[in-house]
Amino acid sequence: TQLLEQSPQFLSIQEGENLTVYCNSSSVFSSLQWYRQEPGEGPVLLVTVVTGGEVKKLKRLTFQFGDARKDSSLHITAAQPGDTGLYLCAALDRGSTLGRLYFGRGTQLTVWP
Amino acid sequence: DAGVTQSPTHLIKTRGQQVTLRCSPKSGHDTVSWYQQALGQGPQFIFQYYEEEERQRGNFPDRFSGHQFPNYSSELNVNALLLGDSALYLCASTRRTERMKKLFFGSGTQLSVL
Numbered sequence: 001t002q003l004l005e006q007s008p009q010f011l012s013i014q015e016g017e018n019l020t021v022y023c024n025s026s027s028v029f030s031s032l033q034w035y036r037q038e039p040g041e042g043p044v045l046l047v048t049v050v051t052g053g054e055v056k057k058l059k060r061l062t063f064q065f066g067d068a069r070k071d072s073s074l075h076i077t078a079a080q081p082g083d084t085g086l087y088l089c090a091a092l093d094r095g096s097t098l099g100r101l102y103f104g105r106g107t108q109l110t111v112w113p
Numbered sequence: 114d115a116g117v118t119q120s121p122t123h124l125i126k127t128r129g130q131q132v133t134l135r136c137s138p139k140s141g142h143d144t145v146s147w148y149q150q151a152l153g154q155g156p157q158f159i160f161q162y163y164e165e166e167e168r169q170r171g172n173f174p175d176r177f178s179g180h181q182f183p184n185y186s187s188e189l190n191v192n193a194l195l196l197g198d199s200a201l202y203l204c205a206s207t208r209r210t211e212r213m214k215k216l217f218f219g220s221g222t223q224l225s226v227l
Contacts, residue, residue: 004155042117042203042218043156088155092214093169099144099207099214100169103155 003027004089004104012110016078021107023089024071030092032072033101034063037086079111115140117219119204125225126194134189134222138206145187146216147179148203156203162187163209191224199226 005024013019023032031050035043047056049065049072056063060083062075076083086106093100118137126132138145144163148156158171162181176192185206191198201223205216 006155041220042205044218045215048215090155099205099216100146100158100161100171101148101156101216102158103148105153105155 002105003102004091006087006089006104006107008107009105010108010110012112013079015080015111015113017111018075018077019079019109020073020075021087021109022071022073023104025091026070027091028069030069032065032069033090033092034072034074035088035090035103037088037106038084043086043088076109079109081111081113084109084111117204117206117217119202119219119222121222122220123223123225125227127227128194128196130194130226131190131192132194132224134191134202134204134224136187136189136204136206136219138185138187138204139217142206142208142217143185144207144209145181145185146205146207147187147189148205148218149173150201150203150221152200159189194226196226199224 007022033048034046037043047063052067052069054065060077064073088106090101090103116139120135146161147159150156159173160170161168165181178190181187201221203221204219207216
């Protein structure tokens, strides 16, 4: 069983559209991280959310941490082809002082010009 | 300032062979983790090294072993390769004293087992 469930698994949209991807779990986390991974590259950290209800913005990307700290969402406004990639959510293992991550399967986003 | 570097970028092996993958962490980082990413999946934690010792291990068999050197670089060894070991192997580094863990990943080694 997957600790973090991401949906949708695939998303294909036109440039300019808005989209939301979700990361859900039955477990409570001290923090969640979002990464973007492009083909042939490793994941790159976009944001860390820590406080329940927290909202963070990164240009056209808005990240939200659920009030109960069990889920998170990523909203992209006016998507661009450069946003294409695999979006991964990850939770830090509370018992690990060295930064062990549990990843979801990811949402593969394709934005067409 | 170089980020995390991994070598080789691609590797083709046959079943039963052994493979060694290498990783140099980002400057200033002392902790190295290895992840396996199968096609269509998120990365899965293999193990983690700090002060030249394995500190934490995921659900991977003993065929997977590693090492960390005094300069913080690391190797991942896989013995008796299986077809199912085909995946992208990612190395990530961080600094143990950093409170909000920021992991920096390398571009990975794509391993194909035929």
